[in-house]
Amino acid sequence: MEKIVRLGLIGCGVAARELHWPALRQVGDAVQLVAVCNRTADKARALAELAGGIDWYDDWQSLLARPDIDAVDIVLPATLNLEATRAALAAGKHVLVEKPLAANPDEARAMLVLAQAHPDRVTMVAENFRHAWFLRRLRAWLAQGEVGRAYALHWHAMTTMAHDNRYIVSGWRGSEAFPGGLLLDAGVHYVAVARALLGEVTEASIEVSSVDPHLGRYDGGSLTLRTDSGAHATLNLYFSTVGHEEWRLVVLAERGSAEYDGATLTLRGADGRVQHEPKPDDDGYAAEFRALAAAIRAGQGGSDFAEGWRDMRVITSALAQPGQRVRIGD
Structure with missing residues (x-):
């Protein structure tokens, strides 16, 4: 029997409740949600109860300290992605982070550097259209x-x-x-x-x-x-x-x-x-989690943060010069 990836979820807002949790219910043979975290305790408690009475926390440090958690699903505002990803990788976790990759180009590049510094960890962007x-x-x-x-x-x-x-x-x-x-x-x-x-x-x-x-x-x-x-x-x-x-x-x-x-x-x-x-x-959410589990099971590490950056870079580069045709480069 293949290993079931034990997952912690950070951020218990509407996307976690209505998009990620229903998808996780479909992939229980590959990924098991074991703990959730939200700075608002009521939200964390509510999602934990929805998921069958699993553990919940109101700070991500406590969740990340658990050695039995293999990976984390970061479902936070993009403005917090860099901070949460840095903490998760430092704790040795594989990472799935909700799109867009980051709040701005500088933070997106920092996310790429983080992924490159942890080549043994799987780092994925939760871009469901790519899996739809x-x-x-x-x-x-x-x-x-x-x-x-x-x-x-x-x-x-x-x-x-x-x-x-x-x-x-x-x-x-x-x-x-x-x-x-x-x-x-x-x-x-x-x-x-x-x-x-x-x-x-x-x-x-x-x-x-x-x-x-x-x-x-x-x-x-x-x-x-x-x-x-x-x-x-x-x-x-x-x-x-x-x-x-x-x-x-x-x-x-x-x-x-x-x-x-x-x-x-x-x-x-x-x-x-x-x-x-x-x-x-099929909106691609379940396929994201299956892809995460497959990569972790294969022990292949690696990142698709670069894909998330390329998606984001097209828009941020164009927004820097509205009305002008701009070259898209690295």
């Missing part, structure tokens, strides 16, 4: 070769994030410590998919909007990307729209096209064949 069903399916569709290479991607993600939205009320996305606002926090999802399908981004430009200060400095923008394959992408990401809701991904290949609306993936080939594939119950 629709991306796996699109990559397999392109890999078959029948439709040729993907040369363009267009994504419209437009919605209203109300002030009382449970994912927004904590307010850290609007703080000066997180200058990218909701555009950076959510935008890394879309960049991750564009990179996975089209290749590394070499140039980017962005036009931004700042409609609702509660959502941070930037709550919307149109991001244009060019990749090393010669493909291009347009990401229209707006989170303060009034009266318009849309979430639609279109991928254009040389001999086919794909469209995904969050519920159904439609694939079209040159032969006129059309496939409609409904979304299964």
Whole structure:
């Protein structure tokens, strides 16, 4: 029987309760949640009870001191990722940290340095889009070769994030410590998919909007990307729209096209064949934990923090010069 990874969770907010814990329930044969931590004791206690009465703490030092915990799942505001990751690695734990990798480019680079200094530890970014069903399916569709290479991607993600939205009320996305606002926090999802399908981004430009200060400095923008394959992408990401809701991904290949609306993936080939594939119950969260467990079991160490940095770097580089086309480099 393969070893079950014993996991501690740091940060018991809405993402931990509604996204990470349900995924952990699906992967009990690979990962076991044994303790949780939150500076607000009531939140820690509530999640511990939800998870079956496991141990809880109101400081992460106590959780990290436990020798029976193999890895930690850090589900904190991005402004705390560096501090928590540093402490976890110093305690000898493997790390899964919620995206975005860090609050700003300097802290993201520091995260890379930390990972490089602990090559025997697994360090992963919890970017669920990278593990989600629709991306796996699109990559397999392109890999078959029948439709040729993907040369363009267009994504419209437009919605209203109300002030009382449970994912927004904590307010850290609007703080000066997180200058990218909701555009950076959510935008890394879309960049991750564009990179996975089209290749590394070499140039980017962005036009931004700042409609609702509660959502941070930037709550919307149109991001244009060019990749090393010669493909291009347009990401229209707006989170303060009034009266318009849309979430639609279109991928254009040389001999086919794909469209995904969050519920159904439609694939079209040159032969006129059309496939409609409904979304299964798979947003990528369970796959993240399985990937973490597999890496730990294999004893391979290593990091995908660089992937999280590349997602983030595209947006932060463009935001540094709005309206200008910028080169994306290391």
